[in-house]
Amino acid sequence: MVISLVGLPGGGKSTVGRQLAKRIGARFLDSDAVLEERIGMPIRQYFEQFGEAAFRDHEEAVIDEITSHTPDVSLVLATGGGALLRPMNRERLKARTTVVYLRSTPDELYRRLKHDTQRPLLQVADPLAKLRELYEQRHPLYEQTAHYCVDTGRPSVATLVNMIMMQLEVAGVLKPGA
Numbered sequence: 619m620v621i622s623l624v625g626l627p628g629g630g631k632s633t634v635g636r637q638l639a640k641r642i643g644a645r646f647l648d649s650d651a652v653l654e655e656r657i658g659m660p661i662r663q664y665f666e667q668f669g670e671a672a673f674r675d676h677e678e679a680v681i682d683e684i685t686s687h688t689p690d691v692s693l694v695l696a697t698g699g700g701a702l703l704r705p706m707n708r709e710r711l712k713a714r715t716t717v718v719y720l721r722s723t724p725d726e727l728y729r730r731l732k733h734d735t736q737r738p739l740l741q742v743a744d745p746l747a748k749l750r751e752l753y754e755q756r757h758p759l760y761e762q763t764a765h766y767c768v769d770t771g772r773p774s775v776a777t778l779v780n781m782i783m784m785q786l787e788v789a790g791v792l793k794p795g796a
């Protein structure tokens with residue numbers, strides 16, 4: 619069983635994913651970390667040298683590999699915030715995994731990310747405007763792909779993990795008390 623987390627950058631996919639994996643005794647993978655290992659450099663540097671399209675090709679290949687041969691391994695996968703821009707990623711994640719959307723508002727993300735130097739798309743004069751634009755463009759894609767949605771707003775990481783677990787238990791995806 620694979621649970622994948624989708625949502626805008628800074629919404630907590632990796633932090634929440636790691637904790638969720640611990641709670642349910644699953645493996646945790648961050649597709650960005652797998653990608654950085656594969657491309658041999660930080661994502662920001664790769665974007666600068668080779669551009670976003672080349673990065674998205676690698677991302678699509680990595681997501682395909684991770685989700686295609688783990689049917690009997692329990693896995694929580696944190697995806698990159700732009701992964702769902704590619705239709706194949708939307709299709710594969712929806713068909714092969716249980717997709718949870720961590721929904722955050724642009725203002726909330728801005729508060730968390732205003733000092734970020736690693737995310738290539740946010741190295742712009744007005745990161746809040748960029749986050750608003752990303753939200754407009756991507757929120758519909760996250761919504762149409764996700765099986766479940768959790769608002770990241772105020773709750774702590776532990777609370778968010780509990781909220782996700784409750785939704786998955788009610789839906790029968792996770793066994794209660796797992």
Ligand code: S3P
Pocket residue numbers: 625626627628631650661697698699700701736737738739
């Ligand atoms: C991106 C988000 C990043 C990373 C890359 C592109 C995006 O992942 O994949 O910098 O397009 O939003 P996080 O969502 O983990 O920051």
